[in-house]
Amino acid sequence: xxxxxxxxxxxxxxxxxxxxxxxxxxxxxxxxxxxxxxxxxxxxxxxxxxxxxxxxxxxxxxxxxxxxxxxxxxxxxxxxxxxxxxxxxxxxxxxxxxxxxxxxxxxxxxxxxxxxxxxxxxxxxxxxxxxxxxxxxxxxxxxxxxxxxxxxxxxxxxxxxxxxxxxxxxxxxxxxxxxxxxxxxxxxxxxxxxxxxxxxxxxxxxxxxxxxxxxxxxxxxxxxxxxxxxxxxxxxxxxxxxxxxxxxxxxxxxxxxxxxxxxxxxxxxxxxxxxxxxxxxxxxxxxxxxxxxxxxxxxxxxxxxxxxxxxxxxxxxxxxxxxxxxxxxxxxxxxxxxxxxxxxxxxxxxxxxxxxxxxxxxxxxxxxxxxxxxxxxxxxxxxxxxxxxxxxxxxxxxxxxxxxxxxxxxxxxxxxxxxxxxxxxxxxxxxxxxxxxxxxxxxxxxxxxxxxxxxxxxxxxxxxxxxxxxxxxxxxxxxxxxxxxxxxxxxxxxxxxxxxxxxxxxxxxxxxxxxxxxxxxxxxxxxxxxxxxxxxxxxxxxxxx
Numbered sequence: 001x002x003x004x005x006x007x008x009x010x011x012x013x014x015x016x017x018x019x020x021x022x023x024x025x026x027x028x029x030x031x032x033x034x035x036x037x038x039x040x041x042x043x044x045x046x047x048x049x050x051x052x053x054x055x056x057x058x059x060x061x062x063x064x065x066x067x068x069x070x071x072x073x074x075x076x077x078x079x080x081x082x083x084x085x086x087x088x089x090x091x092x093x094x095x096x097x098x099x100x101x102x103x104x105x106x107x108x109x110x111x112x113x114x115x116x117x118x119x120x121x122x123x124x125x126x127x128x129x130x131x132x133x134x135x136x137x138x139x140x141x142x143x144x145x146x147x148x149x150x151x152x153x154x155x156x157x158x159x160x161x162x163x164x165x166x167x168x169x170x171x172x173x174x175x176x177x178x179x180x181x182x183x184x185x186x187x188x189x190x191x192x193x194x195x196x197x198x199x200x201x202x203x204x205x206x207x208x209x210x211x212x213x214x215x216x217x218x219x220x221x222x223x224x225x226x227x228x229x230x231x232x233x234x235x236x237x238x239x240x241x242x243x244x245x246x247x248x249x250x251x252x253x254x255x256x257x258x259x260x261x262x263x264x265x266x267x268x269x270x271x272x273x274x275x276x277x278x279x280x281x282x283x284x285x286x287x288x289x290x291x292x293x294x295x296x297x298x299x300x301x302x303x304x305x306x307x308x309x310x311x312x313x314x315x316x317x318x319x320x321x322x323x324x325x326x327x328x329x330x331x332x333x334x335x336x337x338x339x340x341x342x343x344x345x346x347x348x349x350x351x352x353x354x355x356x357x358x359x360x361x362x363x364x365x366x367x368x369x370x371x372x373x374x375x376x377x378x379x380x381x382x383x384x385x386x387x388x389x390x391x392x393x394x395x396x397x398x399x400x401x402x403x404x405x406x407x408x409x410x411x412x413x414x415x416x417x418x419x420x421x422x423x424x425x426x427x428x429x430x431x432x433x434x435x436x437x438x439x440x441x442x443x444x445x446x447x448x449x450x451x452x453x454x455x456x457x458x459x460x461x462x463x464x465x466x467x468x469x470x471x472x473x474x475x476x477x478x479x480x481x482x483x484x485x486x487x488x489x490x491x492x493x494x495x496x497x498x499x500x501x502x503x504x505x506x507x508x509x510x511x512x513x514x515x516x517x518x519x520x521x522x523x524x525x526x527x528x529x530x531x532x533x534x535x536x537x538x539x540x541x542x543x544x545x
Contacts, residue, residue, distance in 0.1 A: 071332070072349035072358075074318050078328040096177040097149050097157075099124070106139035107131050107162070108146070111408070114179065115511040122172045124161065126508055127412030131167075132160035150174075164416055181237075184516040185211035192530055193220030196516055197241070200233025200290040205240030212244060212273055222278040222533040224526060225294075225304070232289025232314065235266065242297050243268035245279060245304070250339075252297045255317050257334035262317075264334075278539055279304040280529035283383060284392065288312035289336075289344075296338035296383045302373045302543045306385040307529050309393050313346020313381030338383075340369040346381020373544050386542050387532065392525055397489040398496050400447040407497070410439050411504040425518060426505040428498040436501065437490055447486050455479060 043063075047054050057079075064077045098117020101108050108130040113120040131138055133148040134157055141148070149157065155174040160167065181204035185195045193215030197208055212223065232238075239252045246252075246268055254265045281295050281304045292311045298304040315336040321329045336344045347358035366380040378384060394402070401407050418426070428436075439445075446452070459475050462468040468475075490497065506515045519526055532539050 072316060074316055075332045076330050080326040097172050098177045103145060108138065112507060117177055118172050118175050122170045129162040130159055131162060134158055180207060182207035182211050184513055185215060186520060187218060187220065188520050188526065188530055190219060191221045192224060192533060194224045194520060196226045198230055200237045202234060204237040208241050209244055209273060224529045225279065225281045227287045227291040227295060228282055228284045229286045230291040232291055235290060238290035238293040239266050239268065241294055243270050244273045245275060245298065246301055247272055247275060250301060253293045254337045255334040256337060262333045278533050280533055281306050282525045282529060283308045283311045283385060285309055285312055288314040292344045292383050293336060296344060299377065299383060300339040300371050302371050305387065305532055305539060305542050306383060307387045308385050308389060308525050310384050311382040313344060315344025340371055340377060342369050342379040375544055387528060389525060389528060395493045395496060396449055397486065397493050398500060400449050401497065404448060406440060406445050407500050407504055410436050411501060411508055414505060415508045421509050423510060426502060428501050433494060433498060452482055455482065
């Protein structure tokens with residue numbers, strides 16, 4: 001929250017923010033100045049006259065964040081404390097414990113420990129629930145608890161956690177944590193190399209280059225680049241990675257804004273490593289931002305075959321603007337466009353439906369564009385693969401199971417019932433699947449599908465209007481029918497759900513590396529990529545070479 005300055009010091013923070021915008025658009029200056037004056041008068045009179053004592057800092061913080069929430073989710077305000085946390089999170093002087101964590105009520109849940117990092121060395125496992133860090137009980141700590149797990153190298157932090165209902169303690173020794181952009185690369189077969197690009201951090205280009213060169217030394221004559229679940233990162237690294245495969249001076253991405261200085265064209269600047277090697281790129285619905293720049297640019301340049309499902313569609317560019325009193329605004333300034341002219345952004349935050357949800361264009365309204373060699377591609381947000389594999393899309397029931405941690409929690413239970421599998425690939429038998437369904441019943445798992453949520457919302461509205469007693473019977477009948485339908489969907493999508501359980505279990509026993517090794521021989525998208533790369537005629541026909 002903004003610290004408790006006197007009221008007269010609050011106004012310039014907002015005015016400075018608004019005047020920055022007004023100065024950029026002179027035609028709007030009168031309207032901006034008018035609205036600032038209205039808000040300034042309102043804020044002053046509110047704090048002076050309101051019947052109870054007010055906290056100007058909290059009021060202003062909520063007002064600003066509420067205003068920005070009406071735009072897009074990437075335009076955000078950082079008060080002083082937010083800025084400090086951001087700097088702590090983004091400086092190499094601070095360390096961590098090497099885990100993927102999520103907060104649930106009064107505890108931190110370890111989703112995935114990374115091999116040989118501090119948390120792993122301390123014996124923490126996926127599913128462990130951290131309830132105390134040092135002397136701090138998380139039930140009493142409402143701020144970002146991950147900050148309690150940062151500090152100088154070799155700092156020792158005592159941890160109290162719950163595992164399978166039993167409270168345990170351990171000690172974590174902080175160390176430098178550098179998550180690799182390329183966590184894995186290897187050979188699928190004698191001639192095909194495989195590179196996983198998981199993040200676009202400052203070493204993404206170098207790590208991808210090193211992996212490519214090493215695979216070529218080992219005899220790779222074609223490459224599969226896996227961008228699934230990659231949320232993006234640094235724009236310049238996306239350009240660098242494209243530059244490995246395309247010549248110097250090729251346009252990779254442009255940004256377009258209503259402010260001229262934010263309109264930029266990004267080109268490759270170096271001689272490439274390999275312009276001829278056949279290349280397949282795998283994407284999915286969680287491939288975003290820089291991942292879409294790489295896949296979209298190489299698709300538009302007819303340099304790679306894209307495989308999988310449509311990418312996320314995050315094509316908005318942000319930049320930080322320093323405000324007064326140590327605050328900051330991260331503001332969306334432009335959009336990304338691929339070399340053919342396609343906009344990557346999927347959701348239109350300028351046009352929202354009656355529920356305040358950003359709209360998405362109907363497929364019939366997509367615009368056609370041409371690749372460098374004349375292939376037709378379409379906008380509509382994200383990158384549509386050349387080879388779309390519908391079977392790789394999660395069914396609604398599988399999405400619900402993943403979203404609500406049903407598969408994660410079952411895997412935790414399975415792991416402790418079968419602790420000695422080691423490097424054996426776990427197989428999910430029919431009996432195991434029946435155990436999973438029983439697990440859902442015993443834990444009273446709620447699928448929270450859109451239909452179920454809508455039904456519950458209807459009952460909640462009826463209770464408010466005090467008419468729920470008249471529809472209770474019908475509601476229960478509908479809920480029962482819906483639950484039967486969800487149970488039927490568990491059987492219908494059994495193969496898909498079994499695969500998700502298996503992949504989660506592989507990570508429990510063999511970490512991410514084990515999952516990637518499993519993918520090399522078993523993953524559908526990789527098999528399809530290899531099939532295309534092994535057929536020069538099919539590869540060339542897709543790219544019309």
